[in-house]
Amino acid sequence: MKTDRFDKILWLLLGTVLVALTLLLWQGQHREGALARGNNRAMERELANQARVVLLQKLYGPVEELRQKGELQNALLKLDELSRQYPGEAHGYILQGEILQQMGVLDAALASYVAGIRLNGTYVDRNTPLSQRDALQRLVAAGERDIAPKAKANPNNRSLATALANLNYLKSRLAGGCE
Incomplete structure (x- = not known):
């Protein structure tokens, strides 16, 4: 039995459908693997965050x-x-900012918060x-009330200018800005 053009076209279409179906099935399995890897990464990130929180609570609990x-002075x-044992730990700067704000x-609280956030x-x-x-928003509000008017009244005062720059940095970060 001879195959004519119609039979050849049917065999070609059947082959194309089989190849396409194979590719679709393979791609679906590949996506499931990628999703599983993405879920694993998210879970690893969450576990790392939890471990960091537990470590910081243990270190800075006292x-x-x-x-x-x-007892703010003793704190x-x-x-x-602790900052001598763990230099460059951001949580220490944040705690120092909270204490100085109290x-x-x-x-000084602004400078400490800025160092920690950087x-x-x-x-x-x-x-x-x-x-x-929330603590940062309260600090920024207090800084706008107390430091900003003093800095505008005394533009040549470098310490007030630095405090105002720190205040503006925190406002920028709270507004969604980055470094």
Whole structure:
């Protein structure tokens, strides 16, 4: 039996359909693997965040206890000891900023918060377990009330200009800006 053009076209179409079906099935399996890897990455990131929170609570727990008791000077001393053991840890700067803000030293609190946020910007994000966004907003509001008018009245004062620059940096980060 001879095959005519019609039979050849049918065989070609059948082959094309089989190849396309094979590719679709292979691609579907590949996507499921990619989704599983993406889920694993998200889970790993979440576990890393939880481990970081637990570590920071363990390390800085004594400082938090002293701060809550109202022993702010002792808390700063303990924080200084920890910063020598763990230099460059952003959480230490954030805690120092909180303590200095409680003491009413806004310009130093601003500088400390800025140093911490430059090291780790997750303290500005709302959706992270270490978020300090509300405390930052309160600090910025207090800085606008106290530091901004003084800086405008004394434009040649370098310490006020630095405090105003730190205040503007925090406002920018709270507004969604980045470095």
